[in-house]
Amino acid sequence: MPPTSATPRNKMESRELTLRYGSKVAIHQVSLGIPEHRVTALIGPSGCGKSTFLRSLNRMNDLISGASHEGSVYLDGRSIHDRALDVVDLRRRVGMVFQKSNPFPKSIFENVAYGLRVGGLKDKAKLQARVEKSLRGAALWDEVKDRLDESALGLSGGQQQRLCIARALAVEPEVLLMDEPASALDPIATAKIEELIHELKSTYTIAIVTHNMQQAARVSDQTAFFYMGELVECGPTEQIFTNPREKRTEDYVTGKFG
Numbered sequence: 459m460p461p462t463s464a465t466p467r468n469k470m471e472s473r474e475l476t477l478r479y480g481s482k483v484a485i486h487q488v489s490l491g492i493p494e495h496r497v498t499a500l501i502g503p504s505g506c507g508k509s510t511f512l513r514s515l516n517r518m519n520d521l522i523s524g525a526s527h528e529g530s531v532y533l534d535g536r537s538i539h540d541r542a543l544d545v546v547d548l549r550r551r552v553g554m555v556f557q558k559s560n561p562f563p564k565s566i567f568e569n570v571a572y573g574l575r576v577g578g579l580k581d582k583a584k585l586q587a588r589v590e591k592s593l594r595g596a597a598l599w600d601e602v603k604d605r606l607d608e609s610a611l612g613l614s615g616g617q618q619q620r621l622c623i624a625r626a627l628a629v630e631p632e633v634l635l636m637d638e639p640a641s642a643l644d645p646i647a648t649a650k651i652e653e654l655i656h657e658l659k660s661t662y663t664i665a666i667v668t669h670n671m672q673q674a675a676r677v678s679d680q681t682a683f684f685y686m687g688e689l690v691e692c693g694p695t696e697q698i699f700t701n702p703r704e705k706r707t708e709d710y711v712t713g714k715f716g
């Protein structure tokens with residue numbers, strides 16, 4: 459992995475991206491680069507468009523009726539709205555982890571194997587190897603290796619969230635989008651997720667929505683502050699928290715509103 463000080467290329471980038479739900483503008487002309495092998499935190503008050511922006515990066519908003527966009531999003535320099543692009547493959551390359559862990563009512567093994575089976579992988583040994591690799595990648599293997607056939611619903615909240623991360627990793631994505639992945643977890647489980655995010659960035663590119671200012675400061679390399687659908691400011695996390703350019707950013711990160 460390159461040293462953190464070197465400027466990496468943008469793995470993803472939005473240019474003047476506007477997204478509407480019906481006639482309501484949710485994000486307006488957002489241009490933002492997501493650097494490779496870095497963690498980008500998206501912060502801002504409720505309703506400012508953070509999740510909408512995140513979902514735009516793998517076209518999850520396409521699934522919401524009435525949603526429409528203008529502007530562009532690029533993955534490795536190629537438009538994700540290109541007609542020739544396969545959306546299923548886009549979502550494999552740009553995976554997502556949600557606020558509420560959502561394991562299937564199946565065994566731990568089958569939760570992780572699910573995407574691989576859907577993708578056509580049948581070989582048992584290969585499936586086992588990929589499931590183990592994914593669970594190790596999500597820092598869950600040691601806790602579940604002796605109970606892979608038990609229901610995923612018997613895991614704790616923090617374990618379920620790491621299982622969902624393992625499920626996302628199983629299909630070998632390049633980018634991981636995380637929408638408040640730790641907001642429902644206790645401080646110990648949250649710390650594990652934060653540690654994991656730190657480890658994952660050497661392999662993946664990560665964008666995370668968080669309401670927790672300390673969490674953004676701890677886990678991210680760059681922070682983007684959204685306000686009322688606009689990207690107010692984006693910069694190195696330390697600068698955004700200690701020396702923001704914009705008054706609105708300063709007011710938000712110092713807790714004056716939000």
Ligand SMILES: Nc1ncnc2c1ncn2[C@@H]1O[C@H](COP(=O)(O)OP(=O)(O)OP(=O)(O)O)[C@@H](O)[C@H]1O
Pocket residue numbers: 479482483484502503504505506507508509510511522
């Ligand atoms: N499916 C939807 N249909 C219509 N409007 C929506 C939909 N999802 C979000 N919105 C609206 O778009 C705007 C941006 O919402 P979004 O969820 O992206 O904000 P957010 O910053 O992630 O908020 P929060 O921090 O509360 O999750 C809000 O005004 C919201 O009400």
